[in-house]
Amino acid sequence: MHFDLNYSAILPQIIIGVTLFISATIDAFSSARKWPVGIITLFGIGAGISSAVYLWGSNIVSFSQMVSLDEFSLLLFITVMIAGFITVLVSLKYVDDMEPDGGHFYLLLLSSLLGMMFLVSATNLIVIVLGLELMSLSIYPLVGFTRDRQISLEGAMKYLILGAIATAFLLYGIALIYSVLGTTNLYTIARILSTAQHMTGNLVMMAGVAFILIGFSFKVALVPFHAWTPDAYQGAPAPITGFMAAAVKAASFGAIIKVVIIVLQSFHVPVAEALWWLSAVTMFTGNIIAVMQKNVKRMLAYSSIAHAGYVVVGLVSGTAFGMSSAVFYLLSYTFTITGSFAIITYLEKNDGTGSELSDFSGLAKEHPILSLIMAVFMLSLAGIPPTAGFMAKLYVFSAAIKSGYIGLAIFGILTSVISLYYYLRIVYAMYFEESEGRTDTPVPAGIAAGVFIALWGVIQLGILPSDIMNFAMQSIQSLIH
Amino acid sequence: MSYQLLVILSFVLFVIGMIGVAMRRNIIIVLISLELMLNAVNILFVSASKYMHTLDGQMFVIMVITIAAAETAIALALVVKVFKTVGMVKIDDLKKLKW
Numbered sequence: 001m002h003f004d005l006n007y008s009a010i011l012p013q014i015i016i017g018v019t020l021f022i023s024a025t026i027d028a029f030s031s032a033r034k035w036p037v038g039i040i041t042l043f044g045i046g047a048g049i050s051s052a053v054y055l056w057g058s059n060i061v062s063f064s065q066m067v068s069l070d071e072f073s074l075l076l077f078i079t080v081m082i083a084g085f086i087t088v089l090v091s092l093k094y095v096d097d098m099e100p101d102g103g104h105f106y107l108l109l110l111s112s113l114l115g116m117m118f119l120v121s122a123t124n125l126i127v128i129v130l131g132l133e134l135m136s137l138s139i140y141p142l143v144g145f146t147r148d149r150q151i152s153l154e155g156a157m158k159y160l161i162l163g164a165i166a167t168a169f170l171l172y173g174i175a176l177i178y179s180v181l182g183t184t185n186l187y188t189i190a191r192i193l194s195t196a197q198h199m200t201g202n203l204v205m206m207a208g209v210a211f212i213l214i215g216f217s218f219k220v221a222l223v224p225f226h227a228w229t230p231d232a233y234q235g236a237p238a239p240i241t242g243f244m245a246a247a248v249k250a251a252s253f254g255a256i257i258k259v260v261i262i263v264l265q266s267f268h269v270p271v272a273e274a275l276w277w278l279s280a281v282t283m284f285t286g287n288i289i290a291v292m293q294k295n296v297k298r299m300l301a302y303s304s305i306a307h308a309g310y311v312v313v314g315l316v317s318g319t320a321f322g323m324s325s326a327v328f329y330l331l332s333y334t335f336t337i338t339g340s341f342a343i344i345t346y347l348e349k350n351d352g353t354g355s356e357l358s359d360f361s362g363l364a365k366e367h368p369i370l371s372l373i374m375a376v377f378m379l380s381l382a383g384i385p386p387t388a389g390f391m392a393k394l395y396v397f398s399a400a401i402k403s404g405y406i407g408l409a410i411f412g413i414l415t416s417v418i419s420l421y422y423y424l425r426i427v428y429a430m431y432f433e434e435s436e437g438r439t440d441t442p443v444p445a446g447i448a449a450g451v452f453i454a455l456w457g458v459i460q461l462g463i464l465p466s467d468i469m470n471f472a473m474q475s476i477q478s479l480i481h
Numbered sequence: 482m483s484y485q486l487l488v489i490l491s492f493v494l495f496v497i498g499m500i501g502v503a504m505r506r507n508i509i510i511v512l513i514s515l516e517l518m519l520n521a522v523n524i525l526f527v528s529a530s531k532y533m534h535t536l537d538g539q540m541f542v543i544m545v546i547t548i549a550a551a552e553t554a555i556a557l558a559l560v561v562k563v564f565k566t567v568g569m570v571k572i573d574d575l576k577k578l579k580w
Binding site for chain 1: 552
C-alpha cells in the first residue's frame with residue numbers, strides 16, 4: 001500500500017488554514033479593536049478564491065482517495081468563499097461594536113470555511129462527516145457569539161442539540177453501509193453497487209441510505225427536520241445568519257449532490273420519490289409559515305427553508321441539467337441572502353432588536369439607495385426578472401418539467417407566488433409606511449462594499465446567466481466521468 | 482458474541498439514546514443521550530470491522546470519539562453560559578423563541 005500525498009489537491013484548503021494561523025497570531029497580539037484581523041481574513045479568503053479560479057479545470061484525486069479536487073468542488077469552494085468574504089466585510093464594524101475582544105469571530109468563520117471545503121471535496125463518507133463537523137462545531141459558537149443576548153444562547157443550544165442528532169444519524173447510516181459493503185469510499189461503493197444489483201434491495205443498505213438522507217435533511221433544514229432553523233437564524237448575529245443561510249446550506253447541498261450523483265444513481269427510484277415528497281412539503285410549509293412572521297430574520301429563516309425545497313426540485317429531476325441548475329441556485333441564493341443580511345446587519349441594534357418588520361418602515365426616505373437594493377434582493381428571493389433568483393427558479397423548474405415532474409414544478413411555482421406576498425411586504429414597509437424616528441447613522445464602508453458585491457452578483461446572474469450555467473454544467477460533468 | 486447480536490445491541494442503544502434526547506428535559510441528560518447514540522455508532526463500526534476483516538472501521542471509531550469529545554466541549558461551554566443567564570439547565574426554560 002502506498003500513500004499518495006498530492007498537496008495541490010488541497011491547495012485552497014491550505015491557504016485558508018494558513019490564514020487561520022496568521023489571523024490567530026495577529027488576534028493574540030492586537031489590541032481591543034479587532035478589524036485588522038478581519039482585514040487579514042479578507043486577504044486570505046481573496047487568495048483562496050484566486051487559487052480556486054487558477055486551479056479551474058484540474059482533476060486530482062489524492063490522499064488515498066479521500067479528497068478530490070475537480071470543477072464541482074472548485075465551484076462550491078468559490079461559492080462558500082464569496083459568502084465568507086461578504087460576511088467578513090459586513091462584520092468589520094459589527095464585531096467591534098458587539099464584543100470588545102471578538103477576534104475569535106473571524107477565526108471561527110475561517111475554520112468553518114475550512115470544514116465546508118473539506119465537506120464538498122470529500123470522496124469518502126468519513127471525510128464528509130469530518131468536514132461537516134468542523135463546519136458545524138465552528139458555527140455553533142458563532143450563533144452564540146453575542147453571548148449576553150438570551151435568544152442568541154437559546155438559538156445556539158437548540159442548533160447544537162439538533163445538529164448533534166443529525167450527526168449521529170449520518171454516522172449511523174454510514175456505519176450501516178460499511179457493515180454491508182466494507183468500504184466508505186464513494187466510488188468504490190458505486191462500483192460494488194453497479195455490479196451487485198441485489199445489494200440495492202438489501203434492507204440494511206436501505207436503512208443506511210435512509211439514515212444518511214435524514215442526517216443531511218437536518219443539516220439543510222428540509223421540512224420535517226427544520227425545527228432548529230428559525231430559532232438559530234433569529235438568535236444568531238445578523239451577519240452569521242446570512243453566512244449560515246448561504247454557505248452552510250451551499251456546502252451541505254454540495255455534499256448531498258455529490259453523494260446522489262455518484263452513489264445513489266443505482267438507487268434511483270426510491271430516493272427520487274423521497275426527495276419529491278421532501279421538496280413539496282418543504283416548499284409549502286416554509287412559505288406558508290413565513291407569511292405569518294413579524295420578525296424579518298425569522299421570516300427569512302422560513303424563506304430559506306422554502307429555498308432549500310426549490311434546490312431539492314433540481315435534485316429530484318436527477319439529470320445533469322437538474323443537478324447543475326441546483327448548483328446555479330445555490331450560487332444565486334448565496335449572493336441574494338448575504339446581501340439582504342448585510343442590510344439587516346446595518347439595521348440591527350446592539351441589544352439585538354431592530355430586525356422587526358416595523359423597523360423597515362420609511363427606510364426609503366432616509367436611505368433611498370439602500371432601500372432600492374433591498375427591494376432588488378427581495379425581488380430576487382421572490383423570483384422576479386431580471387434578477388438571479390428568477391433565472392435560478394427558471395432553470396430548476398424547467399429541469400423538473402424536462403424529467404416529467406410537471407406536478408412538482410407547478411406546485412413549486414404556486415408556492416413561490418405565495419412567497420411574493422411576504423417579500424413585497426418588506427418593500428411596502430420601506431416605501432409606503434411612515435418611519436417611527438430612527439437614529440440616523442451613516443452606512444459603514446464595509447457593509448456598503450458587501451452590499452454592492454452582492455448586488456453585482458444578483459444582477460450579473462440575472463442578466464447573463466448562461467456563462468455561470470456553463471460552469472455549473474462543467475462542474476457536474478466532472479463528477480460523472 | 483455473534484455479529485448479529487452486536488448489531489442488535491448497537492441499534493437498541495441508538496434507539497434508547499434517541500428516546501432520551503426526545504423525552505428528557507434536562508440538557509445534561511440530553512447530552513449524555515447524544516453520547517449514547519454516538520457510542521452505538523462506535524459499536525457498529527468495530528463489530529463490522531471485525532466481521533469484514535478490514536481495519537477501516539476501527540480507525541473511524543477514533544474519529545467518532547474525537548467528534549463526540551469536541552461536540553461535548555462546546556455543548557458544556559454553552560450550558561455553563563445558559564446556566565449563568567437563565568439559572569436553570571432545563572430545555573423548557575429556553576422558550577423565548579417561538580413560532
